[in-house]
Amino acid sequence: MKVSAQEEYGLRCLLRIGSADQSDGLTIPEISRMEGLTPANVAKLLRILRLGGFIESARGRSGGYKLARSADRIIVGDVLTLLGGKIYEETFCGSHTGAIDVCNHIIDCSMRSLWRSVQSAVNVVLKKITLRDMLGNERVVTELVTALNKEIAESQTA
16 A cells, blocks of 8 residues: 555645645745646646645736635545545445456455455544644644554554
């Protein structure tokens, strides 16, 4: 499992916009320069984020890209799902049957159970982290994720 470049760069662009003064928007060239990405890639990512409702754009002298809503109302899991999807989708098994029409493991599948569990654990963390949290420093995010992991472990032993 890997985080895709689209997910990484898209989230970086969103963080850059979120950390900017919201009275002025950031332009594609500004984001491109600050993040070390090509303007074409930034434009593609911003289009996805705009269509997903996370940012808005304005034309003109004070134009640019701004957050469409406050950073504490933007869930990182929703952003990553928009940019790249989930690790495990329920339709996965039907599209990975091999050379036959129906998977040999359709009835009792330990792999399906594993991927569902992994996706569930990822969801717990990513649904509780907001863009506001990510705008903090690394220590803040590490502490938040550590607390969430502890919460997950405690719920599994209860």
